[in-house]
Amino acid sequence: MNNIFYYETIIGKIGIVENGMAITQMNFAEKMPKGININETVLLKRANMQLQEYFCGKRKIFDLPLAPSGTEFQQKVWNSLLEIPYGKTKSYKDIAKNVGNIKAARAVGMANNKNPIFIIIPCHRVIGANGKLVGYAGGLSVKEKLLAIEKQNYESIIAIRSYQVKM
Template structure:
């Protein structure tokens, strides 16, 4: 059975979902997913602790089991996102190149928008080819805040 628990963070209320083995999803608490127990498990507590460390600039990588659900292409994109270093950004075109199809920037954008585990799978590190911030499930102000946290703490 899947479990969810909500936490107040510097970017708003976040729900963390786990399946007993891995983190499967996070959401911005806009809509309660169906068929999920509200239960603060050990894994969810650990994920929250690591997120709080990330928000305070003390954590640059996460040490959590992740199990996002998606297509084979989405999985490739999300794996590529995990390779973007803390404090750095890639364009959609860069990610398309990394997954083996330079012409798939638009498809990469769609896969990025379907990332069910934002922050832990750092879709906020993907920007437009012109260097502009584009699209983020939590809004561009949240994306900007996450990138700002990383920029400020990149060399710590």
């Protein structure tokens, strides 16, 4: 049985869904998917805790079982998104190249748009070839905020490492 629970975050209310074994989707609104129980499970609590740590800059990598539902191509794109390091961005063209079809940047954009587990599968780290922010299910202001969180914390890590090396 699938379960959902809603959590308040710095980017608004987020619903997290699990199937008893893995996180399957997230949503921004109180949009209730059909056939799902409102039930805060141990896995959902763990996912929320990791999201809150991410928002505070304490978590760079999520450690959760994931089971997004999508086509074979979408799965390839989503796996490629998981390879984008914290604090970094890639273009749609970069992802297309990574999944083996350099001409598929538009299809990558569509797969990115269908990512059912945003933030954890970091579709917000994908930007236009010109470096501009383009498209995000939660809106560009949310994408900008997520990237700002990562940039700030990434630069702090680099500054600390630089300081440690100089000692």
